[in-house]
Amino acid sequence: MSDLITQFAQAQKDVTSLAERPDNQTMLQLYSLFKQATAGDVTGERPGMMDFINRAKFDSWEKLKGQTADQAMQAYVDLVKGLMA
Template sequence: MGLQEEFEEYAEKATSLPPSTKDADKLILYGLYKQATAGPVNTSRPGIFSPKERAKWDAWKAVDGKSKEEAMGDYITKVKQLQEAAA
């Protein structure tokens, strides 16, 4: 299985993580997913009155500079860790 296929498989598995998954972990996954699928941040930072969107943007910006492959690998690893923690 190639990296792209494995990434897509784990992206699907991430949707079934338990509701108890911490927001910080969800933001890490969001940032890695965006970096892997959209590349570097290509929008301006949302304003202070959009705290949720701002947190998501910050999570994406935090992984700026990672290659698509690096972001995919890190995403897969993080989903595996969260699945193990939930088991």
């Protein structure tokens, strides 16, 4: 297992043990980076305008379109490290 994958797995564990829950914008960023790293580019149709939460998640993930899994993993690790500091 590569070092980045190990760091990514550790960051996933670390994010659950944060002293405070991150704000909604940071949570969206964590979600979209995780999805980009594990599933690749967003697929499917954009949720309807009354589905606020899933629409926000879709839009956040869509902004990362074209980013490689390694880039998304590194950004996720960096974000979690910043939250831990």
